[in-house]
Amino acid sequence: MIDSTPPAIQIIEVSKHYRRGDETVQVLDRFTLTVEPEAFVALMAPSGSGKSTLLNLMGGLDRPDAGRIVIAGTDLATLNEATLTRWRARTLGFIFQLYYLIPVLSAARNVELPLLLLPLSREERHRRVEAALTLAGLPPERHRFRPTELSGGQQQRVAIARAIVTDPPLLLCDEPTGDLDRTAGDEILALLKTLNERLRKTIVMVTHDPHAATFATRRIDLDKGLVGELRPAS
């Protein structure tokens, strides 16, 4: 089932600072960004400029100091911790540079984890796990392998399967190819492109690799960092 009302992302005048000792690091300063439904956006910015911070804010993992974050019409400020968690389960899939798979669980078991929160029978869970892993391009004979028995690219495929297994409309990817070589990286990027085109997932991918950005439908360069009133051209 594909959500017929995909989310738009609206980041409105968002500020975020961190405190390190006595000094304050202003990471985002009244930052504004809009992402259209079904877009595949590559956010390009140098290391340390606040890309992960921005992604975490979009996913409701952290709260901004000021400004509004509206995802698919939902203002995240209106959700408390518990509802935010439930909202996340329905709306988002996260994909990280370091995969974060549980090493002693098989690929299939790892992908099943988000499904355990839903009222599904064991058979239904199994069916969806197999579908997601197949879609993510992990060969069927590897579905029972442990992450340590898989290559980096295959591990990232498992992580992507885990992100899409609940069929969320929005995928947030934090340097998904950062740990992969060019070939494996390209395969992952092609997979994300397919997910965007065929399943109409809205994808926000942060990266500092210009080549990776070529797979996206829209590239936003933030090379001056995210500080300041930056309105990316669309």
Place this chain on the structure above:
Amino acid sequence: MKSPLRFSPLVLSALRRHRLRTWLTILSVLIAFLLFGLLQAIDHAFYGGVKAAGRRILVTMSAESMVEPLPRAYAAEITTMKDVHHVAYEVWMGGYYQHHNQLLYALAVSPRRWLAEEGRALILPHREISAWLKDRSGALVGNSVARTYGWKPGEIVPMRSDIWIHPDGRNTWPVRIDGIFHSTKKALSEGFLVHYRYWNTGMGNPNQVSLLRVKVTHLRDLGKVARAIDARFANSPHPTRTASAQTFVKHFINQTVDIGVIVEDILAAVFFTMLLVTANTLTRSVRERSGEIAVLHTQGYSRPLIFALILAEALILVLTGALAGTGLAVLIVQGLRSTLEAYLPYLTLTPRTILLTLGLSLLFAVLSSLLPLLQVQRLRTVDALRRG
């Protein structure tokens, strides 16, 4: 469909990460509960007798010392007192068979009174009982002691005593075995019963007793009767000290060894160590998995659910160890019982102890997961993801 068991692979995965550490932790819990089980059994073996001692029975002895005799006339006098049902008396023979180390737990008793109280615990043919009642120099012996020395009914046993010497200087007290009894009370199967009158005439009629057993009419009068007895003889040449049979047994044990205190100290140390080990294992496990926990959070796992998963992890660790430890304790106690039953008839693990074990293991599971739960409470998902 929504069974919490569907999370079990996730919970087990946490334990499978470091198998050796998991097994060592379970082992430490196992040892703690094994010791707990064994010490509880020993405790019960010592104090079990306290509860078994008759509830309506008072024991009256000399106030001066346990070995100081009392006049037998006290029995008749106490019988006339209010709320007293009947009075039995006995003399501790301190006998032995051929050598000093062949102790006989011989009591010279008032036969009918004694049988009225304890007779139900004896299993032997009625004709052996009546034979003994008629035979003033006869004895009834427990099957265990009879088997040890190979005694048969009708045999004459030359018992000796260092405490009780005849006026002519002899120290032998030959008795005829009139009957051999089995007993529902294990301690009794070592018993050796002779007539009080046999001892009394043999000693030249001193008309003394080692102690009196006073049965009261109602349990609620126990304390009142005890005080009345001691008050009555307070100013006589032989003042008394009266206590419930239970207190008596307890007092006797406490003189032997203060087992309760030792048990408590050892257990406190063992359980504290176990708690540290378990808490340490869980804390490390949570710290190592902070990235994974953060990712579960991004997938929609709520904090309470993550708490529950860690608690389940703690429960598995502690319950596995506790069940294995208690099981082992039961096996060991069963094995020891056949060898030790003569000395420690109450050596056993009661259902109450096993229930207590279950309760304790639940408590320890919760206690040992407090620190890891605090860790999760403090864990900020974004920071955990940064650390990788």
